[in-house]
Amino acid sequence: MKLLLKLGLIASLLITSSFAEKVYKLRIATTWGPTLSPLFDAAENMAKIAEEMSNGQLKIKVHASNRHKAPLGVLDMVKGGQYDLGHSASYYWKGKDIATLPFTSMPFGLTAPEQYAWFYYGDGLDLMQKVYAKHNVLSFPGGSTGVQMGGWFKKEIKTLEDLKGLKMRIPGFAGEIMAKLGVQVTNIAPGELYTALDRNNIDALEWVGPSMDINMGFHKVAPFYYTGWHEPASEMHFIVNKRAYKKLPKHLQKILKISMRVAAYDMYVQNYDMNAKAWEKMKKEYPNIQVKTFSKEIMAAMKKANSELRAELSAKSPELKEVLDNQEVFQKRTREWTKMSDYLYLKDNLE
């Protein structure tokens, strides 16, 4: 072999193999503590899948909130480039950008399959990128909790009158609806919730669902468990710094995107299973827990308050209005199918 040819061969092999072997180290900041299943699991699942599929080229370090100390600062840190990726939920930064609110869940809104259909086969994902463009990040679905429960109540709620003056911990948009119904909405740090409920400093609280409520112990001191109305399919989100994303070769971008997509679906399914198992356990240990639904009168008042709040926010933000209107049209059509498929199937088997 001529020397020149040999050198050329070496050079080309060096280029190929260094490209094939180059390791990209990324870091993801999550809103969650390191043992918070299934939320933290979704970020870890994503990182593991990405590393395995890329044959080690993508190494993603997952940081829990105890590491970066800014659980609700995930958007800022990813936007600013301190982290390449984040795992959180868009409604945590509705104060900074109200248009991100509907990408998590809206009261009386889309269920999980409806919402995934909206993201992936409707306009959801495109609208989300449009809203996030100003933050210089990409945003993708990051796992659904499915239906969140309406909360734990110490006394049964029968009429609108029973809600008046009731002290309840329920944050966000749902809290604003409850406030319109006369509830005295309070905010209490998660670590103090159980004691507050036990000592009657609050009368009720909203958390997530059996899978995450069970470790909080609320069922031991407040036996009325109300069904969900305010977060029918809360979607978490992966966010990605655009510059960090652009530095990756095309196939690693694809690996990253698919890892996020599958980790999101997986979290939904994992939590479905966890809820079923946690509920079975709770009910066995505390058979006096009673599942309740709010009365038609209360539901009607909640829906009215919800419509008023949506109208107020839409009037302030045309960007939010575009997303809400799009979701509404999608929901109207898709719910017809949900009714004749899932709903009537379940009704035939449950009643």
Add this chain to the structure above:
Amino acid sequence: MKLLLKLGLIASLLITSSFAEKVYKLRIATTWGPTLSPLFDAAENMAKIAEEMSNGQLKIKVHASNRHKAPLGVLDMVKGGQYDLGHSASYYWKGKDIATLPFTSMPFGLTAPEQYAWFYYGDGLDLMQKVYAKHNVLSFPGGSTGVQMGGWFKKEIKTLEDLKGLKMRIPGFAGEIMAKLGVQVTNIAPGELYTALDRNNIDALEWVGPSMDINMGFHKVAPFYYTGWHEPASEMHFIVNKRAYKKLPKHLQKILKISMRVAAYDMYVQNYDMNAKAWEKMKKEYPNIQVKTFSKEIMAAMKKANSELRAELSAKSPELKEVLDNQEVFQKRTREWTKMSDYLYLKDNLE
């Protein structure tokens, strides 16, 4: 650089780069025609994702049924090694191996989220590999149709008496249940179904749901559309020849598995959306279509026939019995959660 060292370097680079670049060409046989959305789409989606994530190292050719001419021979072809992979549904080969039946869907069985929870967080996937081990293939979920509709009927069915002697095309296990109720179950080739229904050679037929029924045109000649009971979440399957799988490097095995997993979830969501859109279109063009549910009397008779058939089959196959029993325990627990979450949420919003 010493010559020996130089040669060693060249050799090691050659190994690295050829490993990194080696292209693996696989072929997948599907049961579906090349335009059959969303079923054929799921196989194509999987192949595309795998190729992109592997940077072209995995090239998977997707063959529609018009190519290999054996739509229901997919298991045999993958088992025999003519194809590396297959995309089909396990209940198509229940005649060869009855224990594969419950991996598609069972009457009065699991819904889509329940079933994915069973596969991935219950024992479903392990049981499936155990059943398929004797065929020397691996099997993975390949996409859910969600709830399939109960079928198109020319006349309204009010009582058990109305079912007696009714000529209906409904294959498989559901057909056996209908036969126990006195229905004259017939089998007719798909291409002749519309004419048979139009000319009253049959009185009713079962197909899939709006997304796939719309192109068949049944709604034009049979206005009563009954809700589903027999296939609440029919899961398609990817099957993989074990030898072909073992030849792949670890990271490509992972890419293949994740591509199948995400394509399966995607198909479920895609079909949810397609059903909603197709139903809206059908209803607009043919406003006289009526959605009906079977009466409590008919449902009770179907459930009784279903239990009898399950018991008969279980007595013949301990392998099938193990799967059915496992599913039943899982369903009992998980349905409690479905009831208090999805079902009561929808009920509050629909009634």
